[in-house]
Amino acid sequence: MIALNKDGTISNVEPVTRDTNGQREVAINAAVRAVLSCAPYEFPIEKYELWREIKFTFDPRNMLGG
Amino acid sequence: MINQMNRLILLFSLLLFFSTVSQAALEIDVSEGNLRPMPIAITTVIDKQNEQLGLGLDITKVIASDLAGSGLFYPINPKAFLEEVNSVDRNPNFNSWRVVNAEALFTAELISDNERFRINYKLWDTFSEKSLEANYLVFSKNKWRNVAHMIADTIYTRLTGEKGYFDTQIAFIAESGPKTNRMKRLAIMDQDGQNPILLTSGKDLVLTPRFSPNGKELVYLSYRNGQPQVYIYDIQSKQTYVVGTFPGMTFAPRFSPDGTKIIMSLQEGVGSNLFEMNLSNFDRKRLTNTSDINTAPSYSPDSRNIVFESDKSGTQQLYVMDAGGDNVRRISFGTGSYSTPVWSPRGDYIAFTKISKGRFMIGVMFADGSGERIITDGFHNEGPTWAPNGRVLMFFRESPGEDGGAMIYSVDITGYNERKIETPGYASDPSWSALMN
Numbered sequence: 001m002i003a004l005n006k007d008g009t010i011s012n013v014e015p016v017t018r019d020t021n022g023q024r025e026v027a028i029n030a031a032v033r034a035v036l037s038c039a040p041y042e043f044p045i046e047k048y049e050l051w052r053e054i055k056f057t058f059d060p061r062n063m064l065g066g
Numbered sequence: 067m068i069n070q071m072n073r074l075i076l077l078f079s080l081l082l083f084f085s086t087v088s089q090a091a092l093e094i095d096v097s098e099g100n101l102r103p104m105p106i107a108i109t110t111v112i113d114k115q116n117e118q119l120g121l122g123l124d125i126t127k128v129i130a131s132d133l134a135g136s137g138l139f140y141p142i143n144p145k146a147f148l149e150e151v152n153s154v155d156r157n158p159n160f161n162s163w164r165v166v167n168a169e170a171l172f173t174a175e176l177i178s179d180n181e182r183f184r185i186n187y188k189l190w191d192t193f194s195e196k197s198l199e200a201n202y203l204v205f206s207k208n209k210w211r212n213v214a215h216m217i218a219d220t221i222y223t224r225l226t227g228e229k230g231y232f233d234t235q236i237a238f239i240a241e242s243g244p245k246t247n248r249m250k251r252l253a254i255m256d257q258d259g260q261n262p263i264l265l266t267s268g269k270d271l272v273l274t275p276r277f278s279p280n281g282k283e284l285v286y287l288s289y290r291n292g293q294p295q296v297y298i299y300d301i302q303s304k305q306t307y308v309v310g311t312f313p314g315m316t317f318a319p320r321f322s323p324d325g326t327k328i329i330m331s332l333q334e335g336v337g338s339n340l341f342e343m344n345l346s347n348f349d350r351k352r353l354t355n356t357s358d359i360n361t362a363p364s365y366s367p368d369s370r371n372i373v374f375e376s377d378k379s380g381t382q383q384l385y386v387m388d389a390g391g392d393n394v395r396r397i398s399f400g401t402g403s404y405s406t407p408v409w410s411p412r413g414d415y416i417a418f419t420k421i422s423k424g425r426f427m428i429g430v431m432f433a434d435g436s437g438e439r440i441i442t443d444g445f446h447n448e449g450p451t452w453a454p455n456g457r458v459l460m461f462f463r464e465s466p467g468e469d470g471g472a473m474i475y476s477v478d479i480t481g482y483n484e485r486k487i488e489t490p491g492y493a494s495d496p497s498w499s500a501l502m503n
Binding site: 032 | 091092093094095096097164169191193194198224225226227228
């Protein structure tokens with residue numbers, strides 16, 4: 001879950017799933033990095049209420065052709 | 067390594083177009099992505115006391131080379147770095163590392179005390195600005211390569227979630243001389259091709275070395291006394307001994323996962339059968355009893371099953387049986403013949419050599435025979451061996467012609483990142499050790 005400022009920068013990133021165990025933690029870290037590395041986001045300011053909070057669900061199953 | 071933002075942003079635009087304003091958070095599914103090596107900044111290991119020795123720089127180079135060699139990381143050229151790291155204790159300026167696209171940052175320093183060295187190291191996530199690892203290792207100078215490999219293994223694990231495989235060795239057959247009279251010698255080297263050591267003189271033909279699980283012994287085939295027999299070589303004491311006295315030729319040996327037994331083939335008439343030899347009391351146990359050629363056995367990592375090749379259906383195919391020899395079932399059904407099966411240390415896959423239409427391929431299938439996938443295909447590829455994490459294979463490839471010979475290659479099980487391992491001469495029959503430390 002990320003919270004965005006009006007200028008598209010990220011004010012907060014909060015993983016919904018928490019895990020300090022091996023592969024899941026690594027996957028969570030990778031997802032957080034992906035979200036952070038794309039900031040700032042460019043969206044229409046008049047719809048700020050729509051995009052001020054976004055929940056991403058990452059599912060890499062399709063990345064290697066299933 | 068999940069980065070699919072272009073697609074994501076397109077998705078965003080569509081959603082914004084169709085949606086009405088709501089207080090609830092937007093929900094976005096990211097289900098596709100692309101694979102690319104992760105950019106990582108590996109700063110030179112600080113060595114204020116003995117900079118002239120160059121040890122810090124040597125360790126840095128090995129870590130960077132291991133990570134780049136895995137195909138999963140892209141070490142950023144240090145010339146691009148904006149920040150000079152003078153201490154591992156201070157938090158880095160994360161923004162200056164993000165600007166050069168580093169997603170992870172490695173810093174370390176060496177402290178020496180007489181002959182002992184201590185390396186303190188840290189791994190940072192530059193986007194979430196948190197430490198992923200902070201640790202140290204104490205070592206004597208001659209172990210510096212192992213230490214570099216161990217640190218690279220830790221970085222690999224913290225960033226991929228998989229165990230590493232850099233602090234390992236490869237046993238192989240070093241080949242020299244003309245093809246018609248090639249000398250074959252037992253040899254070992256580090257996983258990256260460094261420190262090759264020849265173990266036998268070349269007087270006797272040797273084949274198929276396999277590491278013991280603790281990395282201290284090799285089991286192999288030697289024509290030492292005319293008749294091919296299975297021997298064990300103790301790497302530290304340099305002693306060899308024959309594994310039992312059998313009435314015929316013994317071959318295709320492998321250790322059990324706990325190192326207490328050897329499984330191998332014994333020639334019987336025109337065929338061969340599988341036997342297990344207990345190394346503590348030399349008890350032998352027959353596992354197959356047919357007139358076929360049953361050979362190339364390999365245990366599952368839990369020791370409950372054995373995969374092997376047999377020509378009982380007319381061509382060489384792969385079979386799995388219970389470790390006691392019961393419940394034999396065929397698992398390979400593709401066109402062509404299959405040989406040299408090796409069970410992955412993770413238990414999921416079996417790697418094999420496949421011969422079809424005159425071509426030699428390396429492939430993997432699940433242990434039940436499903437999901438067959440060819441990883442490399444060509445004139446002659448043979449003899450896969452697994453990295454201890456079960457995600458990388460080595461095999462050898464023979465080139466055609468009178469001057470042709472064998473070379474060892476590594477490849478990811480997805481088929482990406484094939485690399486030749488540099489060896490002093492021709493090299494075949496690789497066997498990958500477990501992690502050494």
